Amino acid sequence: MLEDYNLVKFIIVFAIMVGSLFGIYLYINKFGVLSVSNLKSNIKIIEIKHIGKDKGFILAQVENKSYFFSFDNSGIKLIEKFEKDINEESRKKDNY
Structure with a gap:
């Protein structure tokens, strides 16, 4: 019973970490690392x-x-x- 709980806990934490990394990847690809909208270009x-x-x-x-x-x-x-x-x-x- 305790082993099943640890396995489920591991899978949930792993899924959250992978989802977070994927979300950060999508955000960086869409908006870039830094927002340059405030920088004035000559x-x-x-x-x-x-x-x-x-x-x-x-x-x-x-x-x-x-x-x-x-x-x-x-x-x-x-x-x-x-x-x-x-x-x-x-x-x-x-x-x-």
């Missing part, structure tokens, strides 16, 4: 244009500087650096 991706499979251009802004990159299978290359901010309103007018 990097903004303005636009990404794909010109083929695994090839394209990226326009990014860091503080008051803009960068124009190209990317392909071999990596990312800086094409040009702009000191002036990109006016998003004028860019939107050009597209429409």
